[in-house]
Amino acid sequence: MxxxxxxxxxxxxxxxxxxxxxxxxxxxxxxxxxxxxxxxxxxxxxxxxxxxxxxxxxxxxxxxxxxxxxxxxxxxxxxxxxxxxxxxxxxxxxxxxxxxxxxxxxxxxxxxxxxxxxxxxxxxxxxxxxxxxxxxxxxxxxxxxxxATGGLGGVHRGGGYDESADLRALAELSLVVVCAGVKSILDVEATLERLESSSVTLLGYRTDRFPGFYLNDSGFGLDWRVETAAEVADVFALGRALGDGAVVVANPLPEPEQVEPALHDRV
Missing domain, CATH: 3.40.1790.10 (Indigoidine synthase domain)
Structure with missing residues (x-):
């Protein structure tokens, strides 16, 4: 279009x-x-x-x-x-x-x-x-x-070139991907930087914080927040009009359902 x-x-x-x-x-x-x-x-x-x-x-x-x-x-x-x-x-x-x-x-x-x-x-x-x-x-x-999926792949900890192919797919394909963040074993900060440099639109669904898969907060904030599915649809439609690339919707676990943070960090 x-x-x-x-x-x-x-x-x-x-x-x-x-x-x-x-x-x-x-x-x-x-x-x-x-x-x-x-x-x-x-x-x-x-x-x-x-x-x-x-x-x-x-x-x-x-x-x-x-x-x-x-x-x-x-x-x-x-x-x-x-x-x-x-x-x-x-x-x-x-x-x-x-x-x-x-x-x-x-x-x-x-x-x-x-x-x-x-x-x-x-x-x-x-x-x-x-x-x-x-x-x-x-x-x-x-x-x-x-x-809809659980956790995205991303940049592994420790630097180097160990990165998931998910990142390239998100940069090239036009669809909405609903997830609970990136997998816990990954470098969240580096993954978010890579998504930004690849111009992947990232939305928080009723949250200003990027979720941490098993945790409802990875420790990193989000630039954009939406409250409804209709708002996601608007963003996706206009993004597709401008070019290719996914819209990632970060939908965190409810706080009572997350893994206890101290236990998560120990594991």
């Missing part, structure tokens, strides 16, 4: 993504969109993308399956359709039925797929769980503009 045609006040409906076909250079990426997700998209209903690496690699079995079902139930209870994303047998799956969800949660040795791994897994017919970066890429290509 040209800058001149951007609306003065965008509505929440502007969170609908502009679909980009899963095709290029004469090749079509094998993709299976779940019927529930396809119906929602064709009817203009909201869809929320969810990653699968948390389920396959971040949580212990068999409790990970219960968590997966609870996460999807929360999305539905809020009036949206969940689209958990994974690659199974060389096919991108946008939305998983219960059998596929069980497989992602139970299968041993499931690969962890970042953006660089996707073409290999697809070409060789492999299966894997998608990280934040690859989930964001596949979600945008499938026309999904909202992605």
């Amino acid at each position: 040209p800058v001149a045609s951007a609306p003065h006040h965008a509505s929440a409906g502007n969170l609908a993504a502009v679909p980009e076909p899963l095709a290029g250079n004469g090749l079509t990426v094998p993709v299976l969109v779940a019927p529930e997700v396809a119906r929602a998209q064709s009817g203009g209903a909201p869809v929320v993308a969810l990653e699968s690496t948390l389920l396959a690699h971040g949580l212990p079995r068999p409790g990970n399956l219960e968590v997966a079902r609870r996460i999807e139930a929360v999305v539905r209870a809020c009036g949206a359709v969940p689209a958990t994303i994974a690659v199974l047998d060389g096919v991108v799956r946008v939305g998983l039925d219960d059998a596929a969800l069980e497989r992602v949660c139970a299968e041993q040795g499931l690969s962890k797929l970042g953006v660089r791994d996707l073409p290999v897994a697809l070409a060789l017919g492999r299966s894997g769980a998608t990280t934040v970066s690859s989930t964001a890429l596949l979600a945008t290509r499938a026309g999904i503009a909202v992605f």
Whole structure:
């Protein structure tokens, strides 16, 4: 959309993504969109993308399956359709039925797929769980503009070049990413600096503090705060009119649910 045609006040409906076909250079990426997700998209209903690496690699079995079902139930209870994303047998799956969800949660040795791994897994017919970066890429290509996750990757402590591919994805892809901060093992200050230098828009949802994943305050402040989903939608719509890049919405844990700060720091 040209800058001149951007609306003065965008509505929440502007969170609908502009679909980009899963095709290029004469090749079509094998993709299976779940019927529930396809119906929602064709009817203009909201869809929320969810990653699968948390389920396959971040949580212990068999409790990970219960968590997966609870996460999807929360999305539905809020009036949206969940689209958990994974690659199974060389096919991108946008939305998983219960059998596929069980497989992602139970299968041993499931690969962890970042953006660089996707073409290999697809070409060789492999299966894997998608990280934040690859989930964001596949979600945008499938026309999904909202992605919810727990913690983002970022800059590791100790300096050097150990940085998550999530940072590049956030700089290049246009979608809303709702999270509780960056993972606790990371250098929060360096990650925030990198997001700033990459022109990634960062909003605090009803907070002026950047959350710390397990903590509701990482110790760092935020420049911008929003109070409603409609305000997020306005920011996203106008940001997309100006160019590419994600809008990261930092949504902290309620204070009673955070890990006790002293215990967190010891661990």
